[in-house]
Amino acid sequence: MKRSLIWFRNDLRLHDNEALAKASQADEILPVYIFDPRHYGTTSFGFPKTGSHRAKFLLESLDNLKSNLISHNLNLAIRIGKPEEILPDVIEKHGIDLLFAHKEITREEIDVEEKIKQSVGDKLNFVWGSTLFHINDIPFTKNEIPDIFTQFRKKTEKQSEARKELGFRKDVKLIPDVETESLPSLKELGLKATPKDDRAVLNFKGGEDEALKRLEEYFWNQDQLKNYKYTRNGLLGADYSSKFSPWLANGALSPRRIYWEVKRYEEERQSNISTYWMIFELIWRDYFRFSAWKNGDRLFFAPGIQGKDRSWRTDPKDFKKWAEGNTGIPFIDANMRELNATGYMSNRGRQNVASFLAQNLNIDWRMGAEYFESLLLDYDPCSNYGNWAYNSTVGHDPRNRYFNIINQAQKYDKKGEYTRNWLPELEKVPEEFIHEPYKMNPEQQTLYSVEIGKSYPKPMINLEESYEEIKARE
Structure with a gap:
């Protein structure tokens, strides 16, 4: 050669x-x-x-x-x-x-x-x-990939090993006299730059150097790996979770590099449930890719891999309220506004906004998946469509699952700090009403400088009624 x-x-x-x-x-x-x-x-x-x-x-x-x-x-x-x-x-x-x-x-x-x-x-x-475990090393053929993650994880953990990293020959020469073009600008790609938002959890910057810097920072300098399992559902700040996903998505960071750094951390510092959980999440990522390999185009069709015959809505007005963060449900709106402003949203937020769109609003889940495809820094088709299908009951969990949005908000944003960060119009609303500001009477609204229906929208649906509709689909 x-x-x-x-x-x-x-x-x-x-x-x-x-x-x-x-x-x-x-x-x-x-x-x-x-x-x-x-x-x-x-x-x-x-x-x-x-x-x-x-x-x-x-x-x-x-x-x-x-x-x-x-x-x-x-x-x-x-x-x-x-x-x-x-x-x-x-x-x-x-x-x-x-x-x-x-x-x-x-x-x-x-x-x-x-x-x-x-x-x-x-x-x-x-x-x-693209995966932690090589496609030739997993204990399944293409058609044997399980439809349930736990079955995939347990057998793969027992029978597969992550390969060592590969280097390249440093003295290889460059083919001379090859014409090239300069990197295009956003404008040349037909895009307009989005202004930087100081509320972003992390100033994400692309590239292998930044990826390895983030790995060093999170594991070693901040020593956050030992806490990962217990903090990963956080919503504000850089270090509640690893934030590796954007670099993983475009391959600036190898999943095997993360794996072997976890192993080094376990040897040099400590091994606990959090160090295991980092690898657990990498296996989830593997699973979505191998499942996409097995299921092919079905991943992108409305019935999903379940083949569910369900009647979906595509109402553009309702979708627009969801997409712009104007549903009147603060926890949903805060997450969608973060996505629009920064290209990032926590995993907890993603599950809730997906459940709200596909379950509470009964809007075609593929609209949400495509909207995420457009905006997410860490978009990759397997994880994105796999997660959307999962939260829309047409993916790997056949149950009619859905999130109680208010309960989730009260559990993961108890004091409303995240919600106020992204919804400044609710800045003065107290903890008691932050996730349900529409329950305030007119005097309370005046006291807390918000007018429901004007400065912040009324809820677009009655959540409790929508939960009954969801249950009726079973």
Whole structure:
């Protein structure tokens, strides 16, 4: 192998990158990233497929990847267009012997892969690198992946081992005289930058360097890993949870790096339920990906993997109230406003807003999933659609499950600090009414500087009545 090409996709790192490890065995290498215009179109319900939050994070990640490659006397060739048109042309023009890329498993990505395969044939080599456990190491064939997470986790924990990290050959040479384009701006991608919001739990910045810095900070400097299980449902502040997910999503951080750092932490500091729980959550992430591999396109259809025949609403006015954080239910509104402003929302918040949209409002869960796809920094199709289906009773939990929103708010935002942070119009409302301000009488509203129906909306539905409707669906 004299010349190889590595096609970076959702693996924007140098550490533990199997595609890079294999490509670097050549005499000369060409790293390439392609901006596919289809990623910047619209979803089926008309949302921007990649919104400004995630696009900015991606551009930062690519800028950092390029810098890190340059530090090893390499570079990153940037192209704009369809990969199935660009890659065969580059391969022919520069005499590439083999093309290496990480395999994806959902429809849009597979379609592109198959078109490339048709053009370049055996020159295309796929590797697996998005999960903690390698696809060849799990104790299941594709069709044997269990429909219940616990069954997957228990058998995988017993019979699988996380592989060691992979390095790459540092003295590999760069293929010379390759034309490249500069990184596009948000404007060139058809997007408008969202102003920075100081209320964000963390100033997320894309890139492998930032990912490894966050890992060091959370595990070692702040020593938060030992508390993870007990604080991970927090809503305010940087360190109640790891916040690794945005870097995991675009591959700036390897799940195996997290795993082996947990193991090092257990050896050097302590091993407890929290250190295990960090790995537990990585296995959940694996499960969503392997389940998507098994279930294919069913993951994206309204009946979900359950094949449930349920009548969904698509009311644009009601959806808009949910999306903009104007439902009149403070806990829902606070979470949605955080998402809109920052591109991030806690796992606890995600479960509640998903349950509210799909269960209380009975609005097609795929509208919510596509809205998240547009906005989330940490979007990946398997986890996003898997979680939405799960919370909409068409996924991995067949029960007619739903969240009691007020109970959740009172449990996880007891004093209302998170809610007031994102709903300044309720700033003076006391703990007693913060999650149900509509229960205040006019005099109390005047006293606490809020007018329900004017400065803050009335509830769009009666929650208790909606819970009865949910129960009636069983």
